[in-house]
Amino acid sequence: MGRADGTTTTTTAPAGPGSCRAMGPSLTVAPATRRSHPVDVPGTRRTGPFPSTRSPWETLLAAGSPFRAREGHSLIARGQPCPGVTALLRGHLRIYLQDLTGRELVLYRLGPRDICSLSLVSVLRDQPFPANVVAESDVEGAQIPRTRFLELLDRDRGLRHHVLAYTAERLxxxxxxxxxxxxxxxQDRILHALVRRLDGQGEAAVLSVTHEELARETGSTRESISRTLKLMERRGCLRLGRGRIEILERGMLQRGASRNGPRNPGGENQTKG
Known part of the structure:
Protein backbone atom coordinates (compact mmCIF):
# COMPACT_ATOMS: atom_id res chain seq x y z
CA MET A 1 0.00 0.00 0.00
CA GLY A 2 2.80 2.38 0.80
CA ARG A 3 6.56 2.33 1.02
CA ALA A 4 8.40 2.89 4.26
CA ASP A 5 9.75 6.27 2.95
CA GLY A 6 6.15 7.58 2.88
CA THR A 7 5.92 8.10 -0.89
CA THR A 8 2.65 7.49 -2.73
CA THR A 9 2.18 4.28 -4.66
CA THR A 10 -0.79 3.12 -6.70
CA THR A 11 -0.95 -0.19 -8.53
CA THR A 12 -3.61 -2.23 -10.23
CA ALA A 13 -3.89 -5.95 -10.82
CA PRO A 14 -6.11 -7.58 -13.47
CA ALA A 15 -9.37 -8.89 -12.12
CA GLY A 16 -10.43 -12.42 -12.80
CA PRO A 17 -12.30 -15.34 -11.31
CA GLY A 18 -11.21 -16.00 -7.76
CA SER A 19 -9.11 -12.87 -7.54
CA CYS A 20 -9.56 -9.23 -6.75
CA ARG A 21 -7.86 -5.99 -7.70
CA ALA A 22 -4.80 -5.37 -5.56
CA MET A 23 -5.47 -1.68 -5.09
CA GLY A 24 -7.84 0.97 -6.36
CA PRO A 25 -6.65 4.26 -7.84
CA SER A 26 -8.20 6.15 -4.95
CA LEU A 27 -5.84 4.58 -2.43
CA THR A 28 -3.41 7.25 -1.25
CA VAL A 29 -0.51 7.13 1.13
CA ALA A 30 0.30 10.25 3.07
CA PRO A 31 3.73 11.13 4.47
CA ALA A 32 4.36 9.38 7.77
CA THR A 33 3.05 11.36 10.73
CA ARG A 34 3.12 10.73 14.44
CA ARG A 35 -0.29 9.99 15.92
CA SER A 36 -1.51 9.63 19.47
CA HIS A 37 -4.66 7.74 20.47
CA PRO A 38 -5.61 7.43 24.14
CA VAL A 39 -7.71 4.29 23.61
CA ASP A 40 -5.73 1.11 23.13
CA VAL A 41 -6.54 -2.08 21.30
CA PRO A 42 -8.46 -4.47 23.60
CA GLY A 43 -5.95 -6.43 25.67
CA THR A 44 -3.29 -3.71 25.66
CA ARG A 45 -3.34 -3.04 29.39
CA ARG A 46 -3.35 -6.69 30.44
CA THR A 47 0.35 -7.24 29.81
CA GLY A 48 1.84 -5.27 32.70
CA PRO A 49 4.23 -2.31 32.73
CA PHE A 50 5.91 -1.15 29.52
CA PRO A 51 9.46 0.13 29.04
CA SER A 52 8.13 3.53 27.86
CA THR A 53 5.11 5.75 28.39
CA ARG A 54 3.70 4.77 24.99
CA SER A 55 1.14 2.02 24.73
CA PRO A 56 1.79 -0.77 22.18
CA TRP A 57 -0.91 0.77 19.98
CA GLU A 58 0.81 4.17 19.97
CA THR A 59 4.17 2.51 19.33
CA LEU A 60 2.80 0.81 16.21
CA LEU A 61 1.23 3.99 14.88
CA ALA A 62 4.40 5.99 15.36
CA ALA A 63 6.41 3.39 13.41
CA GLY A 64 3.99 3.04 10.50
CA SER A 65 3.21 4.80 7.23
CA PRO A 66 -0.41 6.08 7.09
CA PHE A 67 -2.72 4.91 4.31
CA ARG A 68 -6.26 5.64 3.17
CA ALA A 69 -8.67 3.79 0.89
CA ARG A 70 -12.24 4.35 -0.29
CA GLU A 71 -15.18 2.03 0.27
CA GLY A 72 -15.22 -0.96 -2.08
CA HIS A 73 -11.55 -0.87 -3.04
CA SER A 74 -9.31 -3.90 -2.72
CA LEU A 75 -6.19 -3.32 -0.65
CA ILE A 76 -4.43 -6.61 -1.29
CA ALA A 77 -5.18 -9.91 -3.03
CA ARG A 78 -4.28 -13.40 -1.94
CA GLY A 79 -0.71 -14.33 -2.84
CA GLN A 80 0.61 -10.78 -3.10
CA PRO A 81 3.56 -9.57 -1.00
CA CYS A 82 2.48 -8.28 2.40
CA PRO A 83 3.46 -4.60 2.77
CA GLY A 84 3.61 -4.78 6.57
CA VAL A 85 1.55 -5.12 9.72
CA THR A 86 -1.75 -3.27 9.28
CA ALA A 87 -3.28 -1.27 12.15
CA LEU A 88 -6.70 0.22 11.38
CA LEU A 89 -7.67 3.64 12.71
CA ARG A 90 -11.06 4.25 11.10
CA GLY A 91 -13.54 2.30 9.01
CA HIS A 92 -13.94 -1.43 8.42
CA LEU A 93 -12.03 -4.00 6.36
CA ARG A 94 -13.24 -7.45 5.28
CA ILE A 95 -10.66 -10.24 5.12
CA TYR A 96 -11.90 -13.19 3.10
CA LEU A 97 -11.12 -16.14 0.85
CA GLN A 98 -12.73 -16.59 -2.57
CA ASP A 99 -12.94 -19.63 -4.83
CA LEU A 100 -13.02 -19.72 -8.63
CA THR A 101 -16.83 -19.47 -8.70
CA GLY A 102 -16.76 -16.24 -6.69
CA ARG A 103 -18.06 -17.79 -3.47
CA GLU A 104 -16.59 -16.11 -0.39
CA LEU A 105 -15.65 -17.22 3.08
CA VAL A 106 -15.28 -14.24 5.43
CA LEU A 107 -12.45 -14.93 7.87
CA TYR A 108 -12.90 -11.83 9.98
CA ARG A 109 -13.47 -8.09 9.88
CA LEU A 110 -11.31 -5.28 11.17
CA GLY A 111 -12.72 -2.25 12.94
CA PRO A 112 -11.14 0.85 14.46
CA ARG A 113 -8.03 0.11 16.56
CA ASP A 114 -7.77 -3.48 15.28
CA ILE A 115 -4.63 -5.14 13.97
CA CYS A 116 -4.78 -7.50 10.99
CA SER A 117 -3.68 -10.84 12.41
CA LEU A 118 -2.94 -12.32 8.98
CA SER A 119 -0.56 -9.44 8.29
CA LEU A 120 1.20 -10.41 11.52
CA VAL A 121 1.48 -13.98 10.26
CA SER A 122 2.80 -12.89 6.86
CA VAL A 123 5.35 -10.55 8.39
CA LEU A 124 6.61 -13.03 11.00
CA ARG A 125 6.89 -15.85 8.43
CA ASP A 126 8.04 -13.55 5.61
CA GLN A 127 5.42 -15.01 3.27
CA PRO A 128 2.79 -13.58 0.86
CA PHE A 129 -0.56 -12.47 2.21
CA PRO A 130 -2.91 -15.52 2.36
CA ALA A 131 -6.29 -13.82 1.79
CA ASN A 132 -8.08 -10.89 0.16
CA VAL A 133 -8.77 -7.54 1.85
CA VAL A 134 -11.46 -5.06 0.77
CA ALA A 135 -12.64 -1.82 2.38
CA GLU A 136 -16.27 -2.00 3.52
CA SER A 137 -16.18 1.74 4.20
CA ASP A 138 -13.70 4.57 3.78
CA VAL A 139 -10.72 3.52 5.86
CA GLU A 140 -7.61 5.02 7.39
CA GLY A 141 -4.78 3.19 9.07
CA ALA A 142 -1.05 2.62 9.30
CA GLN A 143 1.28 -0.07 8.01
CA ILE A 144 4.47 -1.02 9.79
CA PRO A 145 7.18 -2.44 7.47
CA ARG A 146 8.54 -5.87 8.35
CA THR A 147 12.04 -4.75 9.33
CA ARG A 148 10.75 -1.99 11.58
CA PHE A 149 8.15 -4.25 13.20
CA LEU A 150 10.71 -6.94 14.01
CA GLU A 151 12.98 -4.32 15.56
CA LEU A 152 10.14 -3.16 17.79
CA LEU A 153 9.31 -6.72 18.87
CA ASP A 154 12.96 -7.33 19.73
CA ARG A 155 13.29 -4.38 22.09
CA ASP A 156 9.77 -3.72 23.42
CA ARG A 157 8.55 -6.34 25.91
CA GLY A 158 5.12 -4.71 26.24
CA LEU A 159 4.56 -4.83 22.51
CA ARG A 160 5.59 -8.50 22.37
CA HIS A 161 3.10 -9.38 25.10
CA HIS A 162 0.37 -7.43 23.38
CA VAL A 163 0.97 -9.07 20.00
CA LEU A 164 0.84 -12.53 21.62
CA ALA A 165 -2.39 -11.72 23.49
CA TYR A 166 -4.01 -10.25 20.39
CA THR A 167 -2.97 -13.20 18.21
CA ALA A 168 -4.35 -15.67 20.77
CA GLU A 169 -7.68 -13.83 20.79
CA ARG A 170 -7.90 -13.93 17.00
CA LEU A 171 -6.99 -17.63 16.97
CA GLN A 187 -28.82 -20.63 11.23
CA ASP A 188 -25.58 -20.96 13.19
CA ARG A 189 -23.65 -19.41 10.32
CA ILE A 190 -26.16 -16.57 9.93
CA LEU A 191 -26.04 -15.84 13.67
CA HIS A 192 -22.25 -15.65 13.64
CA ALA A 193 -22.29 -13.39 10.56
CA LEU A 194 -24.80 -11.00 12.15
CA VAL A 195 -22.95 -10.88 15.48
CA ARG A 196 -19.68 -10.06 13.70
CA ARG A 197 -21.41 -7.16 11.93
CA LEU A 198 -22.86 -5.87 15.21
CA ASP A 199 -19.48 -5.16 16.78
CA GLY A 200 -19.54 -1.81 18.57
CA GLN A 201 -23.31 -1.24 18.28
CA GLY A 202 -26.02 -1.16 20.93
CA GLU A 203 -28.73 -3.60 21.99
CA ALA A 204 -30.96 -2.60 19.09
CA ALA A 205 -29.26 -1.94 15.75
CA VAL A 206 -30.03 -1.85 12.04
CA LEU A 207 -27.63 -3.63 9.71
CA SER A 208 -27.42 -2.63 6.05
CA VAL A 209 -26.98 -6.06 4.53
CA THR A 210 -28.75 -7.96 1.76
CA HIS A 211 -29.68 -11.62 1.66
CA GLU A 212 -27.25 -12.03 -1.24
CA GLU A 213 -24.38 -10.66 0.87
CA LEU A 214 -25.23 -13.03 3.73
CA ALA A 215 -25.35 -15.91 1.25
CA ARG A 216 -21.81 -15.13 0.07
CA GLU A 217 -20.58 -14.77 3.63
CA THR A 218 -22.09 -18.04 4.84
CA GLY A 219 -21.45 -20.13 1.72
CA SER A 220 -25.17 -20.61 1.09
CA THR A 221 -27.82 -19.44 -1.41
CA ARG A 222 -30.05 -16.38 -1.28
CA GLU A 223 -33.18 -18.54 -1.17
CA SER A 224 -31.93 -20.53 1.85
CA ILE A 225 -30.91 -17.33 3.62
CA SER A 226 -34.36 -15.80 3.06
CA ARG A 227 -36.16 -18.86 4.44
CA THR A 228 -33.98 -19.04 7.54
CA LEU A 229 -34.23 -15.30 8.25
CA LYS A 230 -38.04 -15.55 8.07
CA LEU A 231 -37.92 -18.26 10.75
CA MET A 232 -35.68 -16.08 12.92
CA GLU A 233 -38.03 -13.11 12.41
CA ARG A 234 -40.98 -15.15 13.69
CA ARG A 235 -39.00 -15.90 16.85
CA GLY A 236 -38.72 -12.19 17.54
CA CYS A 237 -34.96 -11.63 17.46
CA LEU A 238 -34.94 -9.52 14.28
CA ARG A 239 -37.12 -7.66 11.79
CA LEU A 240 -36.52 -7.82 8.04
CA GLY A 241 -36.65 -4.91 5.62
CA ARG A 242 -35.45 -4.18 2.10
CA GLY A 243 -31.66 -4.30 2.21
CA ARG A 244 -31.68 -4.13 6.00
CA ILE A 245 -32.05 -6.27 9.10
CA GLU A 246 -33.13 -4.71 12.39
CA ILE A 247 -31.78 -6.53 15.42
CA LEU A 248 -34.41 -6.40 18.15
CA GLU A 249 -32.42 -8.17 20.86
CA ARG A 250 -28.69 -8.48 20.47
CA GLY A 251 -28.39 -10.71 23.54
CA MET A 252 -30.61 -13.33 21.93
CA LEU A 253 -28.41 -13.40 18.84
CA GLN A 254 -25.21 -13.68 20.87
CA ARG A 255 -26.58 -16.49 23.00
CA GLY A 256 -27.63 -18.37 19.87
CA ALA A 257 -24.26 -17.81 18.20
CA SER A 258 -22.39 -19.11 21.25
CA ARG A 259 -24.17 -22.46 21.32
CA ASN A 260 -22.27 -25.55 20.20
CA GLY A 261 -23.58 -28.55 18.37
CA PRO A 262 -26.90 -29.16 16.63
CA ARG A 263 -30.15 -27.87 18.10
CA ASN A 264 -33.52 -29.62 18.13
CA PRO A 265 -32.72 -32.43 15.69
CA GLY A 266 -35.41 -32.58 13.04
CA GLY A 267 -36.76 -29.13 13.95
CA GLU A 268 -37.13 -26.12 11.68
CA ASN A 269 -33.84 -24.58 12.81
CA GLN A 270 -31.93 -27.37 11.09
CA THR A 271 -32.22 -25.57 7.74
CA LYS A 272 -29.28 -26.44 5.53
CA GLY A 273 -27.60 -24.19 2.97
Whole structure:
Protein backbone atom coordinates (compact mmCIF):
# COMPACT_ATOMS: atom_id res chain seq x y z
CA MET A 1 0.00 0.00 0.00
CA GLY A 2 2.80 2.38 0.80
CA ARG A 3 6.56 2.33 1.02
CA ALA A 4 8.40 2.89 4.26
CA ASP A 5 9.75 6.27 2.95
CA GLY A 6 6.15 7.58 2.88
CA THR A 7 5.92 8.10 -0.89
CA THR A 8 2.65 7.49 -2.73
CA THR A 9 2.18 4.28 -4.66
CA THR A 10 -0.79 3.12 -6.70
CA THR A 11 -0.95 -0.19 -8.53
CA THR A 12 -3.61 -2.23 -10.23
CA ALA A 13 -3.89 -5.95 -10.82
CA PRO A 14 -6.11 -7.58 -13.47
CA ALA A 15 -9.37 -8.89 -12.12
CA GLY A 16 -10.43 -12.42 -12.80
CA PRO A 17 -12.30 -15.34 -11.31
CA GLY A 18 -11.21 -16.00 -7.76
CA SER A 19 -9.11 -12.87 -7.54
CA CYS A 20 -9.56 -9.23 -6.75
CA ARG A 21 -7.86 -5.99 -7.70
CA ALA A 22 -4.80 -5.37 -5.56
CA MET A 23 -5.47 -1.68 -5.09
CA GLY A 24 -7.84 0.97 -6.36
CA PRO A 25 -6.65 4.26 -7.84
CA SER A 26 -8.20 6.15 -4.95
CA LEU A 27 -5.84 4.58 -2.43
CA THR A 28 -3.41 7.25 -1.25
CA VAL A 29 -0.51 7.13 1.13
CA ALA A 30 0.30 10.25 3.07
CA PRO A 31 3.73 11.13 4.47
CA ALA A 32 4.36 9.38 7.77
CA THR A 33 3.05 11.36 10.73
CA ARG A 34 3.12 10.73 14.44
CA ARG A 35 -0.29 9.99 15.92
CA SER A 36 -1.51 9.63 19.47
CA HIS A 37 -4.66 7.74 20.47
CA PRO A 38 -5.61 7.43 24.14
CA VAL A 39 -7.71 4.29 23.61
CA ASP A 40 -5.73 1.11 23.13
CA VAL A 41 -6.54 -2.08 21.30
CA PRO A 42 -8.46 -4.47 23.60
CA GLY A 43 -5.95 -6.43 25.67
CA THR A 44 -3.29 -3.71 25.66
CA ARG A 45 -3.34 -3.04 29.39
CA ARG A 46 -3.35 -6.69 30.44
CA THR A 47 0.35 -7.24 29.81
CA GLY A 48 1.84 -5.27 32.70
CA PRO A 49 4.23 -2.31 32.73
CA PHE A 50 5.91 -1.15 29.52
CA PRO A 51 9.46 0.13 29.04
CA SER A 52 8.13 3.53 27.86
CA THR A 53 5.11 5.75 28.39
CA ARG A 54 3.70 4.77 24.99
CA SER A 55 1.14 2.02 24.73
CA PRO A 56 1.79 -0.77 22.18
CA TRP A 57 -0.91 0.77 19.98
CA GLU A 58 0.81 4.17 19.97
CA THR A 59 4.17 2.51 19.33
CA LEU A 60 2.80 0.81 16.21
CA LEU A 61 1.23 3.99 14.88
CA ALA A 62 4.40 5.99 15.36
CA ALA A 63 6.41 3.39 13.41
CA GLY A 64 3.99 3.04 10.50
CA SER A 65 3.21 4.80 7.23
CA PRO A 66 -0.41 6.08 7.09
CA PHE A 67 -2.72 4.91 4.31
CA ARG A 68 -6.26 5.64 3.17
CA ALA A 69 -8.67 3.79 0.89
CA ARG A 70 -12.24 4.35 -0.29
CA GLU A 71 -15.18 2.03 0.27
CA GLY A 72 -15.22 -0.96 -2.08
CA HIS A 73 -11.55 -0.87 -3.04
CA SER A 74 -9.31 -3.90 -2.72
CA LEU A 75 -6.19 -3.32 -0.65
CA ILE A 76 -4.43 -6.61 -1.29
CA ALA A 77 -5.18 -9.91 -3.03
CA ARG A 78 -4.28 -13.40 -1.94
CA GLY A 79 -0.71 -14.33 -2.84
CA GLN A 80 0.61 -10.78 -3.10
CA PRO A 81 3.56 -9.57 -1.00
CA CYS A 82 2.48 -8.28 2.40
CA PRO A 83 3.46 -4.60 2.77
CA GLY A 84 3.61 -4.78 6.57
CA VAL A 85 1.55 -5.12 9.72
CA THR A 86 -1.75 -3.27 9.28
CA ALA A 87 -3.28 -1.27 12.15
CA LEU A 88 -6.70 0.22 11.38
CA LEU A 89 -7.67 3.64 12.71
CA ARG A 90 -11.06 4.25 11.10
CA GLY A 91 -13.54 2.30 9.01
CA HIS A 92 -13.94 -1.43 8.42
CA LEU A 93 -12.03 -4.00 6.36
CA ARG A 94 -13.24 -7.45 5.28
CA ILE A 95 -10.66 -10.24 5.12
CA TYR A 96 -11.90 -13.19 3.10
CA LEU A 97 -11.12 -16.14 0.85
CA GLN A 98 -12.73 -16.59 -2.57
CA ASP A 99 -12.94 -19.63 -4.83
CA LEU A 100 -13.02 -19.72 -8.63
CA THR A 101 -16.83 -19.47 -8.70
CA GLY A 102 -16.76 -16.24 -6.69
CA ARG A 103 -18.06 -17.79 -3.47
CA GLU A 104 -16.59 -16.11 -0.39
CA LEU A 105 -15.65 -17.22 3.08
CA VAL A 106 -15.28 -14.24 5.43
CA LEU A 107 -12.45 -14.93 7.87
CA TYR A 108 -12.90 -11.83 9.98
CA ARG A 109 -13.47 -8.09 9.88
CA LEU A 110 -11.31 -5.28 11.17
CA GLY A 111 -12.72 -2.25 12.94
CA PRO A 112 -11.14 0.85 14.46
CA ARG A 113 -8.03 0.11 16.56
CA ASP A 114 -7.77 -3.48 15.28
CA ILE A 115 -4.63 -5.14 13.97
CA CYS A 116 -4.78 -7.50 10.99
CA SER A 117 -3.68 -10.84 12.41
CA LEU A 118 -2.94 -12.32 8.98
CA SER A 119 -0.56 -9.44 8.29
CA LEU A 120 1.20 -10.41 11.52
CA VAL A 121 1.48 -13.98 10.26
CA SER A 122 2.80 -12.89 6.86
CA VAL A 123 5.35 -10.55 8.39
CA LEU A 124 6.61 -13.03 11.00
CA ARG A 125 6.89 -15.85 8.43
CA ASP A 126 8.04 -13.55 5.61
CA GLN A 127 5.42 -15.01 3.27
CA PRO A 128 2.79 -13.58 0.86
CA PHE A 129 -0.56 -12.47 2.21
CA PRO A 130 -2.91 -15.52 2.36
CA ALA A 131 -6.29 -13.82 1.79
CA ASN A 132 -8.08 -10.89 0.16
CA VAL A 133 -8.77 -7.54 1.85
CA VAL A 134 -11.46 -5.06 0.77
CA ALA A 135 -12.64 -1.82 2.38
CA GLU A 136 -16.27 -2.00 3.52
CA SER A 137 -16.18 1.74 4.20
CA ASP A 138 -13.70 4.57 3.78
CA VAL A 139 -10.72 3.52 5.86
CA GLU A 140 -7.61 5.02 7.39
CA GLY A 141 -4.78 3.19 9.07
CA ALA A 142 -1.05 2.62 9.30
CA GLN A 143 1.28 -0.07 8.01
CA ILE A 144 4.47 -1.02 9.79
CA PRO A 145 7.18 -2.44 7.47
CA ARG A 146 8.54 -5.87 8.35
CA THR A 147 12.04 -4.75 9.33
CA ARG A 148 10.75 -1.99 11.58
CA PHE A 149 8.15 -4.25 13.20
CA LEU A 150 10.71 -6.94 14.01
CA GLU A 151 12.98 -4.32 15.56
CA LEU A 152 10.14 -3.16 17.79
CA LEU A 153 9.31 -6.72 18.87
CA ASP A 154 12.96 -7.33 19.73
CA ARG A 155 13.29 -4.38 22.09
CA ASP A 156 9.77 -3.72 23.42
CA ARG A 157 8.55 -6.34 25.91
CA GLY A 158 5.12 -4.71 26.24
CA LEU A 159 4.56 -4.83 22.51
CA ARG A 160 5.59 -8.50 22.37
CA HIS A 161 3.10 -9.38 25.10
CA HIS A 162 0.37 -7.43 23.38
CA VAL A 163 0.97 -9.07 20.00
CA LEU A 164 0.84 -12.53 21.62
CA ALA A 165 -2.39 -11.72 23.49
CA TYR A 166 -4.01 -10.25 20.39
CA THR A 167 -2.97 -13.20 18.21
CA ALA A 168 -4.35 -15.67 20.77
CA GLU A 169 -7.68 -13.83 20.79
CA ARG A 170 -7.90 -13.93 17.00
CA LEU A 171 -6.99 -17.63 16.97
CA UNK A 172 -9.88 -18.37 19.32
CA UNK A 173 -12.23 -16.50 16.96
CA UNK A 174 -10.87 -18.46 13.99
CA UNK A 175 -11.50 -21.77 15.78
CA UNK A 176 -15.08 -20.69 16.51
CA UNK A 177 -15.53 -19.90 12.80
CA UNK A 178 -14.22 -23.32 11.77
CA UNK A 179 -16.46 -25.08 14.29
CA UNK A 180 -19.49 -23.16 13.08
CA UNK A 181 -18.69 -23.81 9.40
CA UNK A 182 -18.08 -27.54 9.87
CA UNK A 183 -20.55 -28.54 12.59
CA UNK A 184 -23.16 -25.79 12.53
CA UNK A 185 -26.30 -25.49 10.45
CA UNK A 186 -27.23 -22.48 8.32
CA GLN A 187 -28.82 -20.63 11.23
CA ASP A 188 -25.58 -20.96 13.19
CA ARG A 189 -23.65 -19.41 10.32
CA ILE A 190 -26.16 -16.57 9.93
CA LEU A 191 -26.04 -15.84 13.67
CA HIS A 192 -22.25 -15.65 13.64
CA ALA A 193 -22.29 -13.39 10.56
CA LEU A 194 -24.80 -11.00 12.15
CA VAL A 195 -22.95 -10.88 15.48
CA ARG A 196 -19.68 -10.06 13.70
CA ARG A 197 -21.41 -7.16 11.93
CA LEU A 198 -22.86 -5.87 15.21
CA ASP A 199 -19.48 -5.16 16.78
CA GLY A 200 -19.54 -1.81 18.57
CA GLN A 201 -23.31 -1.24 18.28
CA GLY A 202 -26.02 -1.16 20.93
CA GLU A 203 -28.73 -3.60 21.99
CA ALA A 204 -30.96 -2.60 19.09
CA ALA A 205 -29.26 -1.94 15.75
CA VAL A 206 -30.03 -1.85 12.04
CA LEU A 207 -27.63 -3.63 9.71
CA SER A 208 -27.42 -2.63 6.05
CA VAL A 209 -26.98 -6.06 4.53
CA THR A 210 -28.75 -7.96 1.76
CA HIS A 211 -29.68 -11.62 1.66
CA GLU A 212 -27.25 -12.03 -1.24
CA GLU A 213 -24.38 -10.66 0.87
CA LEU A 214 -25.23 -13.03 3.73
CA ALA A 215 -25.35 -15.91 1.25
CA ARG A 216 -21.81 -15.13 0.07
CA GLU A 217 -20.58 -14.77 3.63
CA THR A 218 -22.09 -18.04 4.84
CA GLY A 219 -21.45 -20.13 1.72
CA SER A 220 -25.17 -20.61 1.09
CA THR A 221 -27.82 -19.44 -1.41
CA ARG A 222 -30.05 -16.38 -1.28
CA GLU A 223 -33.18 -18.54 -1.17
CA SER A 224 -31.93 -20.53 1.85
CA ILE A 225 -30.91 -17.33 3.62
CA SER A 226 -34.36 -15.80 3.06
CA ARG A 227 -36.16 -18.86 4.44
CA THR A 228 -33.98 -19.04 7.54
CA LEU A 229 -34.23 -15.30 8.25
CA LYS A 230 -38.04 -15.55 8.07
CA LEU A 231 -37.92 -18.26 10.75
CA MET A 232 -35.68 -16.08 12.92
CA GLU A 233 -38.03 -13.11 12.41
CA ARG A 234 -40.98 -15.15 13.69
CA ARG A 235 -39.00 -15.90 16.85
CA GLY A 236 -38.72 -12.19 17.54
CA CYS A 237 -34.96 -11.63 17.46
CA LEU A 238 -34.94 -9.52 14.28
CA ARG A 239 -37.12 -7.66 11.79
CA LEU A 240 -36.52 -7.82 8.04
CA GLY A 241 -36.65 -4.91 5.62
CA ARG A 242 -35.45 -4.18 2.10
CA GLY A 243 -31.66 -4.30 2.21
CA ARG A 244 -31.68 -4.13 6.00
CA ILE A 245 -32.05 -6.27 9.10
CA GLU A 246 -33.13 -4.71 12.39
CA ILE A 247 -31.78 -6.53 15.42
CA LEU A 248 -34.41 -6.40 18.15
CA GLU A 249 -32.42 -8.17 20.86
CA ARG A 250 -28.69 -8.48 20.47
CA GLY A 251 -28.39 -10.71 23.54
CA MET A 252 -30.61 -13.33 21.93
CA LEU A 253 -28.41 -13.40 18.84
CA GLN A 254 -25.21 -13.68 20.87
CA ARG A 255 -26.58 -16.49 23.00
CA GLY A 256 -27.63 -18.37 19.87
CA ALA A 257 -24.26 -17.81 18.20
CA SER A 258 -22.39 -19.11 21.25
CA ARG A 259 -24.17 -22.46 21.32
CA ASN A 260 -22.27 -25.55 20.20
CA GLY A 261 -23.58 -28.55 18.37
CA PRO A 262 -26.90 -29.16 16.63
CA ARG A 263 -30.15 -27.87 18.10
CA ASN A 264 -33.52 -29.62 18.13
CA PRO A 265 -32.72 -32.43 15.69
CA GLY A 266 -35.41 -32.58 13.04
CA GLY A 267 -36.76 -29.13 13.95
CA GLU A 268 -37.13 -26.12 11.68
CA ASN A 269 -33.84 -24.58 12.81
CA GLN A 270 -31.93 -27.37 11.09
CA THR A 271 -32.22 -25.57 7.74
CA LYS A 272 -29.28 -26.44 5.53
CA GLY A 273 -27.60 -24.19 2.97
Missing amino acids: AEALALVECSVFGDL
